[in-house]
Amino acid sequence: MTAPALKEAPPATTAPPAPEAGPASSAAATLPAPRSVLARLRALCLELVKFGLVGGSGVAVNLVVFNLLLLGLGSRPMTATVLASCVAMGTNYLGFRFFAYRDRASRTKRQIALFFVFSGIGVAMESVLFYAAYHGAGMSGPLGSNIAKALSIVLASGFRFLVYRTWVFQHDARRQ
Secondary structure: OOOOOOOOOOOOOOOOOOOOHHHHHHHHHHHOOOHHHHHHHHHHHHHHHHHHHHHHHHHHHHHHHHHHHHHOOOOHHHHHHHHHHHHHHHHHHHHHHHOOOOOOOOOOOHHHHHHHHHHHEEEEEEEEHHHHHHOOOOOOOOHHHHHHHHHHHHHHHHOOOOHHHHHHOOEEEEEO
């Protein structure tokens, strides 16, 4: 006995039904396709690298200005740390706006205000941490003050990363 021959189905002559035009279908049509976990992880790593490059240059500016004020001009430690942080804040805005987050929403007054508000909070955090290390832990002198400054910058940077990417330099899709 032989097996029955399989017949091919005739080609479809009718087009598939068109989706209904309604609010649900138009919203689904405008949403971007979900990215894979690997693509999202890769984008986050690239964002961290760019944040690190800008932040690293900001740390360099911060430490150079800090040492110039503290050791070169004889400023008081807290004055030197606050002023150095403020100078670095300005250079960091330019780096984040035009390099690290240039693909994000365009510059607005709201974005600038949020950046400087959150950066001000970061400067306050950094200053409190510096004060605790410099005065509380006795990290004074040229080496100790630089270690205290570097530690305070590093600890405040986690806060900065989270708020900059979440509220300051948002993707357009998150704004509503």
